[in-house]
Amino acid sequence: MSDCIFCKIVKGEIPATILFENDKVVAFKDINPEAPSHLLIIPKKHIASMVHATEEDIREIIPEIFKVIQHLAEEFGMTQEGYRIVNNCGKLGGQTVGHLHFHLLGGRQMLWPPG
Template sequence: MMDCLFCKIVNNEIPADIVYQDDKVVAFMDINPQAPFHALIIPRKHIATLNDITVADCETVGHLQWVAAKLAAEQGFAEDGYRTVFNCNSHAGQTVYHIHLHLLGGKPLGWPPYQDTLKVNLNN
Protein backbone atom coordinates (compact mmCIF):
# COMPACT_ATOMS: atom_id res chain seq x y z
CA MET A 1 0.00 0.00 0.00
CA MET A 2 2.98 2.32 0.54
CA ASP A 3 3.53 2.76 -3.20
CA CYS A 4 -0.13 2.83 -4.23
CA LEU A 5 -0.83 5.94 -6.30
CA PHE A 6 -4.49 6.03 -5.30
CA CYS A 7 -3.72 5.57 -1.59
CA LYS A 8 -1.48 8.62 -1.92
CA ILE A 9 -4.40 10.58 -3.40
CA VAL A 10 -6.68 9.41 -0.57
CA ASN A 11 -4.04 10.53 1.96
CA ASN A 12 -3.53 13.92 0.23
CA GLU A 13 0.11 13.07 -0.48
CA ILE A 14 -0.27 13.89 -4.17
CA PRO A 15 -2.74 16.29 -5.80
CA ALA A 16 -5.80 15.30 -7.78
CA ASP A 17 -8.77 17.15 -9.26
CA ILE A 18 -11.24 15.86 -6.66
CA VAL A 19 -14.91 16.11 -7.64
CA TYR A 20 -16.42 14.25 -4.68
CA GLN A 21 -15.38 12.75 -1.37
CA ASP A 22 -16.97 11.36 1.75
CA ASP A 23 -15.96 8.98 4.52
CA LYS A 24 -15.96 5.95 2.16
CA VAL A 25 -14.78 7.15 -1.25
CA VAL A 26 -12.87 9.77 -3.21
CA ALA A 27 -13.69 10.69 -6.82
CA PHE A 28 -11.31 12.60 -9.05
CA MET A 29 -10.86 13.38 -12.72
CA ASP A 30 -8.87 10.90 -14.80
CA ILE A 31 -5.56 12.33 -16.07
CA ASN A 32 -6.12 10.59 -19.44
CA PRO A 33 -9.83 11.21 -20.10
CA GLN A 34 -11.68 9.03 -22.60
CA ALA A 35 -14.86 11.16 -22.54
CA PRO A 36 -15.73 14.81 -21.80
CA PHE A 37 -16.30 13.73 -18.19
CA HIS A 38 -14.10 10.88 -16.98
CA ALA A 39 -13.77 10.43 -13.24
CA LEU A 40 -12.33 7.63 -11.14
CA ILE A 41 -14.19 6.71 -7.97
CA ILE A 42 -12.10 4.83 -5.43
CA PRO A 43 -12.66 3.46 -1.95
CA ARG A 44 -10.57 5.01 0.81
CA LYS A 45 -9.74 1.47 1.87
CA HIS A 46 -7.06 -0.18 -0.26
CA ILE A 47 -8.49 -3.13 -2.19
CA ALA A 48 -6.14 -4.25 -4.95
CA THR A 49 -8.57 -5.90 -7.41
CA LEU A 50 -12.18 -6.95 -7.66
CA ASN A 51 -10.97 -10.44 -6.76
CA ASP A 52 -9.97 -9.11 -3.34
CA ILE A 53 -13.41 -7.78 -2.35
CA THR A 54 -14.84 -9.41 0.76
CA VAL A 55 -18.42 -9.52 1.98
CA ALA A 56 -17.50 -6.69 4.34
CA ASP A 57 -16.61 -4.52 1.31
CA CYS A 58 -19.94 -4.94 -0.50
CA GLU A 59 -21.50 -1.80 0.95
CA THR A 60 -18.49 0.28 -0.08
CA VAL A 61 -18.46 -1.14 -3.60
CA GLY A 62 -22.17 -0.38 -3.96
CA HIS A 63 -21.45 3.13 -2.69
CA LEU A 64 -19.00 3.61 -5.59
CA GLN A 65 -21.90 3.02 -8.01
CA TRP A 66 -24.18 5.35 -6.05
CA VAL A 67 -21.55 8.11 -6.25
CA ALA A 68 -21.26 7.52 -10.01
CA ALA A 69 -25.01 8.04 -10.46
CA LYS A 70 -24.90 11.15 -8.25
CA LEU A 71 -22.04 12.66 -10.26
CA ALA A 72 -23.74 11.83 -13.57
CA ALA A 73 -26.86 13.67 -12.39
CA GLU A 74 -24.85 16.65 -11.12
CA GLN A 75 -22.94 16.87 -14.42
CA GLY A 76 -26.20 16.77 -16.41
CA PHE A 77 -25.71 13.57 -18.42
CA ALA A 78 -27.57 11.01 -16.31
CA GLU A 79 -30.66 11.11 -18.52
CA ASP A 80 -28.68 10.84 -21.77
CA GLY A 81 -26.60 7.99 -20.39
CA TYR A 82 -23.16 7.17 -19.07
CA ARG A 83 -20.85 4.23 -18.56
CA THR A 84 -19.30 2.80 -15.41
CA VAL A 85 -16.43 0.34 -15.72
CA PHE A 86 -14.28 -1.71 -13.36
CA ASN A 87 -11.17 -3.30 -14.85
CA CYS A 88 -9.75 -6.33 -13.07
CA ASN A 89 -6.12 -7.31 -13.60
CA SER A 90 -3.86 -6.81 -16.60
CA HIS A 91 -5.93 -8.51 -19.33
CA ALA A 92 -8.76 -6.08 -18.57
CA GLY A 93 -6.46 -3.05 -18.56
CA GLN A 94 -6.05 -2.48 -14.83
CA THR A 95 -2.82 -0.53 -14.31
CA VAL A 96 -3.29 0.80 -10.78
CA TYR A 97 -3.93 -1.99 -8.30
CA HIS A 98 -6.48 -0.21 -6.11
CA ILE A 99 -10.03 -0.83 -7.32
CA HIS A 100 -11.51 2.12 -9.14
CA LEU A 101 -14.75 2.71 -10.95
CA HIS A 102 -14.50 4.70 -14.16
CA LEU A 103 -17.40 7.08 -14.80
CA LEU A 104 -17.56 8.24 -18.41
CA GLY A 105 -20.18 10.56 -19.87
CA GLY A 106 -20.91 13.71 -21.76
CA LYS A 107 -21.02 12.16 -25.25
CA PRO A 108 -22.43 9.09 -27.02
CA LEU A 109 -20.23 6.11 -26.16
CA GLY A 110 -19.74 3.34 -28.71
CA TRP A 111 -19.69 -0.40 -28.11
CA PRO A 112 -17.46 -2.24 -27.84
CA PRO A 113 -15.46 0.39 -25.98
CA TYR A 114 -12.19 -0.39 -27.76
CA GLN A 115 -13.41 -0.89 -31.30
CA ASP A 116 -10.09 0.12 -32.87
CA THR A 117 -8.06 -2.47 -30.97
CA LEU A 118 -10.62 -5.27 -30.77
CA LYS A 119 -9.57 -8.30 -32.75
CA VAL A 120 -11.93 -11.19 -32.30
CA ASN A 121 -11.79 -14.46 -34.19
CA LEU A 122 -15.28 -15.86 -33.84
CA ASN A 123 -14.22 -19.22 -35.33
CA ASN A 124 -12.00 -20.13 -32.35
Protein backbone atom coordinates in the same frame (compact mmCIF):
# COMPACT_ATOMS: atom_id res chain seq x y z
CA MET B 1 -0.02 0.36 0.11
CA SER B 2 2.81 2.85 0.28
CA ASP B 3 3.46 2.91 -3.48
CA CYS B 4 -0.17 2.97 -4.65
CA ILE B 5 -0.93 6.19 -6.54
CA PHE B 6 -4.61 6.12 -5.54
CA CYS B 7 -3.75 5.60 -1.86
CA LYS B 8 -1.47 8.64 -2.14
CA ILE B 9 -4.38 10.65 -3.58
CA VAL B 10 -6.58 9.50 -0.67
CA LYS B 11 -3.87 10.65 1.80
CA GLY B 12 -3.46 13.98 0.00
CA GLU B 13 0.15 13.21 -0.95
CA ILE B 14 -0.60 13.57 -4.68
CA PRO B 15 -2.84 16.38 -5.91
CA ALA B 16 -6.10 15.58 -7.65
CA THR B 17 -9.25 17.47 -8.55
CA ILE B 18 -11.45 15.99 -5.83
CA LEU B 19 -15.14 16.09 -6.75
CA PHE B 20 -16.57 14.09 -3.86
CA GLU B 21 -15.29 12.62 -0.62
CA ASN B 22 -16.80 10.89 2.37
CA ASP B 23 -15.52 8.37 4.90
CA LYS B 24 -15.49 5.48 2.37
CA VAL B 25 -15.08 6.93 -1.12
CA VAL B 26 -13.16 9.57 -3.07
CA ALA B 27 -14.03 10.73 -6.60
CA PHE B 28 -11.78 12.84 -8.81
CA LYS B 29 -11.17 13.81 -12.43
CA ASP B 30 -9.09 11.43 -14.53
CA ILE B 31 -5.82 13.09 -15.61
CA ASN B 32 -6.02 11.36 -19.03
CA PRO B 33 -9.70 11.70 -19.92
CA GLU B 34 -11.20 9.45 -22.57
CA ALA B 35 -14.47 11.43 -22.67
CA PRO B 36 -15.57 15.02 -21.99
CA SER B 37 -16.54 13.85 -18.50
CA HIS B 38 -14.20 11.18 -17.14
CA LEU B 39 -14.25 10.67 -13.39
CA LEU B 40 -12.68 8.04 -11.16
CA ILE B 41 -14.44 6.73 -8.07
CA ILE B 42 -12.32 4.76 -5.61
CA PRO B 43 -12.66 3.32 -2.13
CA LYS B 44 -10.45 4.94 0.50
CA LYS B 45 -9.58 1.44 1.66
CA HIS B 46 -6.94 -0.19 -0.51
CA ILE B 47 -8.56 -3.06 -2.39
CA ALA B 48 -6.39 -4.28 -5.26
CA SER B 49 -9.32 -5.25 -7.54
CA MET B 50 -12.80 -6.79 -7.43
CA VAL B 51 -11.08 -10.16 -7.09
CA HIS B 52 -9.75 -8.96 -3.72
CA ALA B 53 -13.00 -7.45 -2.42
CA THR B 54 -14.26 -9.15 0.73
CA GLU B 55 -17.90 -9.87 1.50
CA GLU B 56 -17.82 -6.85 3.82
CA ASP B 57 -16.40 -4.65 1.00
CA ILE B 58 -19.15 -5.85 -1.34
CA ARG B 59 -21.80 -5.16 1.29
CA GLU B 60 -20.52 -1.77 2.50
CA ILE B 61 -18.12 -0.11 0.06
CA ILE B 62 -19.34 -1.15 -3.41
CA PRO B 63 -22.92 0.12 -2.84
CA GLU B 64 -21.46 3.42 -1.60
CA ILE B 65 -19.38 3.71 -4.77
CA PHE B 66 -22.50 3.25 -6.91
CA LYS B 67 -24.41 5.86 -4.87
CA VAL B 68 -21.57 8.29 -5.56
CA ILE B 69 -21.60 7.37 -9.26
CA GLN B 70 -25.33 8.08 -9.40
CA HIS B 71 -24.83 11.43 -7.65
CA LEU B 72 -21.93 12.49 -9.90
CA ALA B 73 -23.71 11.40 -13.10
CA GLU B 74 -26.57 13.68 -12.14
CA GLU B 75 -24.29 16.52 -11.02
CA PHE B 76 -22.32 16.40 -14.29
CA GLY B 77 -25.44 16.27 -16.47
CA MET B 78 -24.95 12.72 -17.72
CA THR B 79 -28.34 11.29 -16.79
CA GLN B 80 -30.26 12.68 -19.78
CA GLU B 81 -28.08 11.30 -22.58
CA GLY B 82 -26.41 8.40 -20.78
CA TYR B 83 -23.02 7.39 -19.49
CA ARG B 84 -20.75 4.41 -19.01
CA ILE B 85 -19.40 2.84 -15.83
CA VAL B 86 -16.22 0.78 -16.25
CA ASN B 87 -14.27 -1.41 -13.84
CA ASN B 88 -11.19 -3.05 -15.29
CA CYS B 89 -10.13 -6.10 -13.32
CA GLY B 90 -6.66 -7.60 -13.67
CA LYS B 91 -4.11 -7.46 -16.46
CA LEU B 92 -6.31 -9.00 -19.18
CA GLY B 93 -9.18 -6.76 -18.08
CA GLY B 94 -7.04 -3.70 -18.71
CA GLN B 95 -6.45 -2.67 -15.08
CA THR B 96 -3.36 -0.44 -14.91
CA VAL B 97 -3.58 0.79 -11.30
CA GLY B 98 -3.73 -1.90 -8.62
CA HIS B 99 -6.44 -0.19 -6.58
CA LEU B 100 -10.12 -0.87 -7.18
CA HIS B 101 -11.61 1.98 -9.20
CA PHE B 102 -14.57 2.74 -11.39
CA HIS B 103 -14.52 5.05 -14.39
CA LEU B 104 -17.57 7.22 -14.99
CA LEU B 105 -17.55 8.43 -18.60
CA GLY B 106 -20.02 10.70 -20.31
CA GLY B 107 -20.52 13.55 -22.73
CA ARG B 108 -20.02 11.55 -25.94
CA GLN B 109 -21.32 8.49 -27.74
CA MET B 110 -19.79 5.34 -26.28
CA LEU B 111 -18.95 2.58 -28.76
CA TRP B 112 -19.27 -1.18 -28.44
CA PRO B 113 -17.25 -3.28 -28.19
CA PRO B 114 -15.09 -0.98 -26.08
CA GLY B 115 -11.72 -2.45 -27.09
